Amino acid sequence: MRTYFRFVLFLTLSVATASAANPPRRVVVLVWDGMRRDFISEETTPNLWAMAQRGVFFASHHPVYPSSTEVNGVAIATGAYPARSGVIGNTEFRPKIDPQASVAIEKPEVVRRGDLVSQGHYLAVETLAELLHAKGVPTVIAGSKQVALLHDRRLRSEDAASSPVLFEGAAMPARVGKAVTAAIGGFPPIGVDPANGKLIEKRARDQWTTRALLEVLWKDGVPPYSLLWLAEPDYSQHATGPGSATSLAGIKSSDTHLGEVLAELRRRNLLAGTDVMVVSDHGFSTISKATDIATDLSLAGFDVARAMPGGLQKGRVLIQSNSGTVLLYVGGHDPELTGKIALWAQTQPWAGVIFSRVPVEGAFTFDEAHIDSPDAPDLAISLRWTAGKSSTGAPGLIFSDSSDRVAGQGNHTSLSATDMANTLVAAGPDFRVGVRDTMASANTDLVPTVLWILGYRDEAQKRDGRVLSEALVGVAPPLRSIEFKRLTAQRQTPAGLWLQYLQVTEVNGVRYLDEGNGAIEPDATK
Secondary structure, eight states: OEEEEEEEEEOOOOOOOOOSOOSOOEEEEEEETTOBGGGOOTTTOHHHHHHHHHSEEETTEEOOSSOOHHHHHHHHHHOOOHHHHOOOOSEEOOTTTOSSBOEETTOHHHHHHHHHHTTSOSSSSOOHHHHHHHTTOOEEEEESSGGGGGGSOOOOOTTOOSOOEEETTEEESHHHHHHHHHHHOSOOOOEEOTTTOOEEOHHHHHHHHHHIIIIIITTTOOOSEEEEEEOTTHHHHHHHOTTSHHHHHHHHHHHHHHHHHHHHHHHTTOGGGEEEEEEOSOOOEEEEEEEOHHHHHHHTTOOEESBOTTOOOTTOEEEEEEBTEEEEEEGGGOHHHHHHHHHHHTTSTTEEEEEESSOOTTSEEGGGGTOOOTTOOSEEEEEOEEEEEOTTSOEEEEEEEOSSOOTTSEEOOSOOTTTTOBOEEEESTTBOSSEEEOSOEEGGGHHHHHHHHTTOHHHHTTSSSOOOGGGBSSOOOOOOEEEEEEEEEEEEETTEEEEEEEEEEEETTEEEEEEEEEEEEOOTTO
16 A cells, blocks of 8 residues: 655746856866765865855755665766666666676676667766767766766777766776876775885875866866766765764865865866856765675575576576665566565565565555666665664664675665765856755756756756756746655555655655655554
């Protein structure tokens, strides 16, 4: 049984419809991987704090679900829901790419194989960079992680004159990488420095990538669109948990690099005409308990594995962990077996929200979360969470399906309130000044907003996200409606009444998932 509770508010705000494009602008987007907005402060992030004071702080910004890096890297790149882009996990089972095991979505060899088997449509929607290139507009993409490749993966000839891409030290065209290495040295390794025994963290990679952007990729000019993807504070928060001293140092590091970008734009006399947006791919939570769901499934009598030599056969289940969400692929898409697994999961202490490819009692279908992609699994389970605080005082505790992380460390990808609360701050000539925007927004809204700012207004309104009209000065699409929903699904199980919910906000029909959770309800008769 499913129930919808709705509250609808129709806005009286009338905004003029689109007119002729504004004069050309520059947009620079910085991604702070894993940055929670509740860690923005004058002390920890002075540059971002100051930017929020002179621009717009988005107080209700969301990742798309699942709240993971590759899923949201693609959302930021395309403005599309996972259902349309085709990416619904950091790691997925794509039998056309590998019929025996799941693949890491961002790996260059996977990207190339994916394009080969799909005739160039590994991502089912063109990225912002691809669209701009088709219009003759150059871009620069630089990231200290491989997710940057998903923004602009087209192969380049060595004589390509514009639009370089830098991703985890590799470059297209290759000569750009050689130029970067000649200018600032090689890409820093991760691990223990043999010279002094100290751990080399990803802050060094962020510093290298920032220098590469400012000193080499921007050497001959700043293009209309640039993106810089930083690995912190994600790396530190995974290792030591949100709010730890190491994680706060990671946040400060990213803030320092923001300051360097702003200083370079100012030095070039470009800051006044440049819109700068700082966004994160997802929020973060602290692991309260690490679990092994594959083992739990096996003990319950299901034929389950994390790889399938010989391919996935009927009666078997391939499970793929994405930390706070697990994806379950059922051989032959057997609805009976899918239903049995869902019923079993609804009795487990780690289950939060269950989504299914086909209707299952007590679950939501994939379309409720816009994850109904062609390669979607049969079940996706967001793990349970609480609003409790960690030892560092950071709210948000989650179960995590992790073999390499333990309680007290950080993770994400669930529908927890802290995983689904990420960062967006924007400032520049096209944004209002000193505004705290409480309207729901998400990573899918960046591409439409950037396209609107750059003057491609017809294209801006073709994406799943919306133009962030309430944050912009001048002409913008009208805000027509806000709708708040609480979706529920329930089922009587051998352990009691299973009840799950999904809190949703919709603005102009664009859906934002605020949070979701589930549990066995206590029996009031006992």
